[in-house]
Amino acid sequence: MLIDTMSSEKIDTRTRILKAAWSLLEDQTTALPRMSDIAKETGISRQALYLHFPSRLELLVATTRYQDQVFEIDKRLAPSRNAKGGIERLDAFIDALCSYIPKIYGVARALLAVEATDPEAGAAWAERMADVREGCAAAVQALERDGVLPDGVDVEVATDLLWTLISVRNWEHLTQTCGWPQECYLDTVKSLAHAALAQDPTALIRSLKDCSLDGRPTPS
């Protein structure tokens, strides 16, 4: 009990499971991994998984938390929190979120798949997304404080709109379904936000012109 279990030599089995699940979830070419796949990848028996996680859903949720920890999500959001002006805050927030999505998409995808049928998974995902909405609300409030938010635009409406723009589904559609490069996606989201929330209506068209889909995977 007093021995250092965090030593570099022997890794926590729980952590090994999380790493295994993560790596399998990354691969989008294969079907979503079953409990038996994750066990095999970890090098333990399927039943042993249930000694560490009560259910598949809990394992998936734990994996997303593990990712947040490994990627130090809070540090990534620091530039946004520390931004002086509203517009800088908005940009930093969008940068942080939109560049985070591709890193976690594999796991998020699995969670979204379960969400479709399991209400508990829906709740878990909703909770996570509620945190994101908090960030959106904070950015919108910063815009309002600076007087950049157009007069008469409801803060809730603006928050929802930003929340929609940076949603995983939106990223999924533009980059995975349409095949847009991340750069192009990011610019578009940012300029849409500027057009709607920061009184910069011409930003949108400007950025769309820069968008080149020359080498995209799915030409249709």
Add this chain to the structure above:
Amino acid sequence: MLIDTMSSEKIDTRTRILKAAWSLLEDQTTALPRMSDIAKETGISRQALYLHFPSRLELLVATTRYQDQVFEIDKRLAPSRNAKGGIERLDAFIDALCSYIPKIYGVARALLAVEATDPEAGAAWAERMADVREGCAAAVQALERDGVLPDGVDVEVATDLLWTLISVRNWEHLTQTCGWPQECYLDTVKSLAHAALAQDPTALIRSLKDCSLDGRPTPS
């Protein structure tokens, strides 16, 4: 064989199944219906379903086709096809599509749920969405013909953007997750399209001001 099977008295069992599936799919409060639920609702045995549809997926797909037929989707799209100017065409297309989504959402939701795990379902859905993209492309081309599409904006980029705006996921997020009224959603989508594709950048802010979320279900 020569007897009229379409008489009002006795309806085709296949159609009865489709109606039953439809009505169960409509109800979003309960879990997605199983084959046994649909059979019970139809008033036949579960096995009899397989005499008419080879699999659950095929039944779901047939239900969407049945909806398209009942709702006369082609008639709904006629105003868009017959529009003279590009902007009228864009507006008519968005109107038709965006007001169609809530009608078919129940069934679409089930199909999207299966899509998450079943690649075949993914293909079926993608095919359907490809048709929608055709419509988007036609609208964008009409805008370009009228010289309304901003210079330098790639047609493919513009099409993808419109396609994303009117996607089911986007509707789902704004109306179901955020609780926006349909009216508010529709105005926002339309003005976003105008801002990005029809050189009307101020449309966006104008419509956001009209957006009132006073009586929305989920206040948070």
Add this chain to the structure above:
DNA sequence: AGATCTCTTGACACCGTGTAAATTGACAGC
């Protein structure tokens, strides 16, 4: 030695989809 903790093996229950075989009942034509 004894106690405890982790993991193993093997078996099993449950649920939902899809398959298969034998049977019933209705309605057609001759």
Add this chain to the structure above:
DNA sequence: GCTGTCAATTTACACGGTGTCAAGAGATCT
């Protein structure tokens, strides 16, 4: 009437995936 056919029925089962349970092996701490 008899016969064929077609739709639907009942009963049963296979399969895949999740989650549970019980008995035991092996290591480690006291």
